[in-house]
Amino acid sequence: MSYLNREMELSEYIYDNDLAEPKQMGEGDEAEERVVDIYEGSDNYEGHKAATPSAVKPGRTFVRAQTFCLLLLCVLLLAGIIGTGLHCRIELQTHSESWAEERKQTLVELSDFCKERCTSFNNSFYYISSGKKSWDDSREDCKGRGADLVIVNSKEEQMFINSVTLVVWIGLTDREEEGTWRWVDGSVLNSTVFWRYSEPSGKLGGGKNCVDIYWYREERSWNDEKCATQHHWICERMIDF
Structure with missing residues (x-):
């Protein structure tokens, strides 16, 4: 080819x-x-x-659920705060009412305490007797007035008692234990600053187991004396309101 x-x-x-x-x-x-x-x-x-956006909806639902839970928590927290506030208010009102009642009762007792005469100094009221009694009878009179024999707590109070210019019983004794001086509330005397020089003189005996204000023109005016001696007395009623 x-x-x-x-x-x-x-x-x-x-x-x-x-x-x-x-x-x-x-x-x-x-x-x-x-x-x-x-x-x-x-x-x-x-x-x-x-259609994916519809698939995203569960995520949005979750966010909404979280938001709802947060709002619910806030509502519950607010309700708790309000409840606590109401409780405190009720407690305060109850306390105030109780305090007002106690104050009213104290004023009634104070009025009875001062029905004859009394004087005040700092947070205390004092009844100064016009008559004379033994230490024990003087204390009984004070108790009958809702008070007790005076307890000296400061230099200022000491000077106040001296200013009465009377020989008066105070609430100090060593009857329980010789030489250990105690106030009528049971507390032990921790200072000797107001004893008269050379006092107490009954520490060696003689039955001088009660204390009076004797040298009232001097700061150091305390004197131990036989409890049966007749003196004026001072009752003290402390007020705290």
Whole structure:
């Protein structure tokens, strides 16, 4: 076969193959349909993505639930504060009413204490007797007035008692134990600053177990004396309101 003939056959073969290509278009169409299907699937995926916001709703619901719980907690906390405030107010009112009642009762007792006469100094009221009695009888009189014999707690009070310018019994004795001086409230005397020089003189005996204000013109005016001696006395009633 000549070279020219072989070239012509080759051209025809190529031409035939080109003509066969339209037959393969079916496969291309199918591929195109597949591609369309892919795009449709992609659209569906996009549609799924479009539906994604609805999938996010549970998260928003959770946030709303948290917000609701926080608001509820705040309401409960506020209710607790209000409840505590009301409780404190009721307690304060009850305490105030109780204090007012006690104050009223104290004033009634004080009025009875001062029905004859009395004087005041700092937080205490004092009854100064006009008559004379023994130490024991003087104390009984004070108790009957809702008080007791005076207890000297300071230099100022000592000077106040001296200013009465009377020999008076005070609430100090060593009856329980010789030489151990105690006030009528049971407390032990811890200072000797107001004893008269050389007093107490009954520490060696003689039955001088009660104390009076004898040298009232001097700061150091205390003197131990026999409890049966007749003196004026001073009752003290402390007031705390």
